[in-house]
Structures are given as C-alpha cells and as structure tokens.
Amino acid sequence: HRNWSPDSRIWKFKGQLDWFSGTIRECHSRAIGTIEMDMGRVSDFDSIRVFFVPSASGFWDRRFVNTRVQFLLGFSFEHGPEAFNVTELKRFHCERCGNSIEMSTTDGPQVVHCKCGFPVTAKKQTSDKL
Numbered sequence: 001h002r003n004w005s006p007d008s009r010i011w012k013f014k015g016q017l018d019w020f021s022g023t024i025r026e027c028h029s030r031a032i033g034t035i036e037m038d039m040g041r042v043s044d045f046d047s048i049r050v051f052f053v054p055s056a057s058g059f060w061d062r063r064f065v066n067t068r069v070q071f072l073l074g075f076s077f078e079h080g081p082e083a084f085n086v087t088e089l090k091r092f093h094c095e096r097c098g099n100s101i102e103m104s105t106t107d108g109p110q111v112v113h114c115k116c117g118f119p120v121t122a123k124k125q126t127s128d129k130l
Helices: none
Strands: 018-027 033-037 048-052 068-076 080-088 090-093 100-103 111-113 119-121
Touching (some): 033 080, 048 068
Parallel strands (some): 048 080
Antiparallel strands (some): 018 033, 018 068, 033 048, 068 080, 090 100, 111 119
8 A cells, every 4th residue: 555654664644544542551572562442431341452563653662561652543454453653642731720631642633621621732831751
C-alpha cells in the first residue's frame, strides 16, 4: 500500500485509520509489545490487547510500561489489532481548578474542557510526563 511504510511502520495518510488511546502493558523486546486499549464506557467488556513494535516509536525499554499513549489502530493478519504511529499522551493542568487533563497531541482540536468547565489549551500549558 502506497501510504504504508513497512520499514518505519508509519502510516503516511492518517485519515485512513482512527486514533485511540491506551496504556503500554508489555515491551518484550524491540519488536514485540502490547498496548491495552481504552474501552471507554464499555465496562462489561474485556480489554483489547493491541500489538505494537516498540522500536518503531521509541518505546522499546521496560521503563515505558504503564505509559499512556495514543495510536492509529489497524489490523494485520499476523497480529490482529495493531497500533501504528504510537506517541505518548500528554497531561496539562487546568488553570482554574488545577486538575490534570490528558490530551491527545494528534491533529485536531487542541482545547478540551476540564470537569469544572474551564477550557484547557495545549498551546498555553506546560506539559508533564505521565
């Protein structure tokens, strides 16, 4: 496929896949890792484990276990659900109440509303490591 680079494992045209978030659970090696995908409001459903290649996104060490990430979700015949273009989710603080808010750094709105209703803008905030 012309939008897929097998060497870098990166999708060039991101509009063909959807962004999801989750938590890195395993980094067995530079080539084998697992992300537990967030299931949202589906509480009665077992979590979905998504394969990813840790070295393709720089998460190849065990210190990245439990790191919150965002990724494009695809499917491969070899691994089933597979995460591509894996990047770390960032946290930003609400200036009104001080709550920490997780925000995607993908293309799209860079403003989310805190539980208190105050808009939090990624461009104006200082990010924290999770």
